[in-house]
């Protein structure tokens with residue numbers, strides 16, 4: 235670790251330490267009593283862990299100095315004056331029965347539509363739950379500090395104040411819900427904690443979409459001097475017996491965003507979890523998806539697409555933990571990197587001793603569309619059981635020159651031909667989204683990003 | 694009738710690929726309305742010539758000139774040549790998973806239409822037009838809705854090339870061994886496609902090893918390409934001679950033109 239880095243790291247820590255001390259009273263008045271010691275323990279844990287450095291294996295390729303150096307000067311004001319029209323401009327027309335809007339990490343009821351919900355569904359803000367019915371989330375938030383291995387998850391818990399609370403009970407109909415997170419300040423931290431519970435036999439499609447709307451920020455003229463802003467989101471998901479969830483995550487934040495998020499899933503018997511993750515925006519992002527297959531018959535599919543250009547850095551971390559027999563998992567992550575961007579894929583599939591009859595497939599393929607882009611990929615199988623069927627692999631390639639020439643020889647210009655080939659490479663990730671409206675949204679976002687990445691490659 | 698500008702005029706063309714000189718001073722003139730056949734031993738440079746004409750970046754032109762209806766062809770990007778009516782049916786068409794054949798052909802046609810200042814065809818209009826062309830080359834519509842060439846049989850790939858030709862209606866079509874590996878029915882269909890396009894404005898260069906195709910599409914000229922040069926040219930009868938005697942006969946009996 236360089237002296238400069240260690241300095242900015244300790245600055246980062248003392249900054250949050252001071253802020254925590256300053257806000258403890260405010261937290262105490264808005265949260266139940268049992269949360270105070272949890273916060274304190276989490277803050278202490280964050281101090282112990284420190285910011286990760288490149289010496290920590292899971293952070294080997296990601297420059298944490300950029301996180302440490304960021305000037306987190308102020309907590310952003312939550313109200314940003316966005317209207318419903320703004321939300322449509324930023325996120326498009328609603329694609330779900332119900333939507334929860336969060337501005338700078340805080341729920342905004344006036345922009346959300348949570349009225350038309352059936353009785354079996356609770357969709358609310360964590361801040362409201364902590365105020366009105368905290369018992370509901372006590373179990374989820376009473377995380378033992380020593381079980382926190384990720385410093386930013388510890389920080390997230392210490393500062394927990396808002397996020398989405400979704401509880402989906404069993405009903406005949408599938409529930410579709412959108413969580414829309416928008417940042418309007420080029421400074422500060424959006425600390426989000428989402429709790430999602432899908433009850434036994436219930437079935438839901440949930441989208442989490444992260445975007446920025448910095449045009450509303452007066453200080454945006456000098457984004458550089460204002461520094462980066464940080465989204466630090468932690469989402470926990472519980473899937474009951476035979477429950478089913480498609481979770482679509484679309485991260486399309488501005489270049490000055492640092493986006494750190496994790497989704498931690500626990501799957502009970504015969505549950506089906508499918509993650510569809512799209513990491514497109516942010517100057518630096520790290521998206522973790524971790525699933526524990528805790529009971530027999532559980533099935534997990536992790537699909538991901540990272541599509542970046544310029545100087546973006548995108549880091550994807552996944553852990554699929556086969557902790558029970560007769561479970562299956564499939565993982566497919568695709569990366570497209572242009573400009574001088576950097577990508578990381580680090581995927582672990584662990585098959586524990588008891589997890590006989592596991593079926594696990596893992597793959598990561600990457601397409602470099604620029605000579606200066608780079609990707610590190612590390613798919614890993616860790617197998618302790620003996621009667622299992624597992625396979626994994628990764629590839630890094632470039633655009634096929636022969637294919638490009640074939641298309642051009644028929645009249646498609648270089649840009650269209652390139653876009654068509656990249657589009658073909660990425661399409662299967664979007665196609666796996668079962669919900670048509672959501673899929674259309676995602677495909678539009680991906681196509682727009684694709685156009686930017688290719689046009690900067692082809693003069 | 695004076696002396697109109699040739700559709701294609703190649704002068705002393707030299708080209709190399711992978712650091713090896715392959716075309717070594719090639720001359721060829723094709724006038725509008727003519728059908729030329731180019732024959733020659735394996736490795737003599739026939740596909741390289743086709744690649745130079747269509748603009749493959751990996752082939753480097755080191756000398757000579759190529760004019761296409763009077764303009765400097767070598768100055769143009771591959772896509773500019775294509776929209777200006779130059780078409781190459783590939784010896785080995787590329788498989789492109791994930792790109793729908795129909796989407797690709799519509800994009801290709803609309804690129805050419807745009808170049809001509811015409812409105813693009815929408816999905817429905819394109820399909821109507823494509824169906825008519827598919828009939829011409831007895832093309833199974835199912836293939837139109839699959840990924841481009843992916844998993845196509847050898848014959849299906851060749852037919853797909855001919856369908857593209859029929860849809861794009863090129864001014865200069867270059868067929869690189871489109872007849873190789875085809876059964877007699879498919880060959881007849883390919884020939885039919887070429888003959889349908891035959892007109893006083895359009896020209897075709899057929900690269901082939903076999904007389905068979907030339908029975909269906911009778912060429913105005915036959916050339917023999919050997920070691921990077923056209924070593925002899927003649928009428929349709931030259932192909933018969935070659936079929937009987939093989940290329941060895943050239944080296945011993947026929948003086949260079």
Ligand SMILES: Nc1ncnc2c1ncn2[C@@H]1O[C@H](COP(=O)(O)OP(=O)(O)OP(=O)(O)O)[C@@H](O)[C@H]1O
Nearest residue numbers: 710711712713715734735736737738739740741742
């Ligand atoms: N990229 C390359 N690098 C090196 N050599 C090449 C390259 N491309 C072609 N060649 C060589 O140039 C020669 C001519 O190739 P070309 O494909 O033009 O032959 P052809 O006349 O079409 O043969 P065929 O009848 O087998 O199709 C061959 O010896 C080939 O190996």
Ligand SMILES: [Mg+2]
Nearest residue numbers: 739740741784
């Ligand atoms: Mg050849």
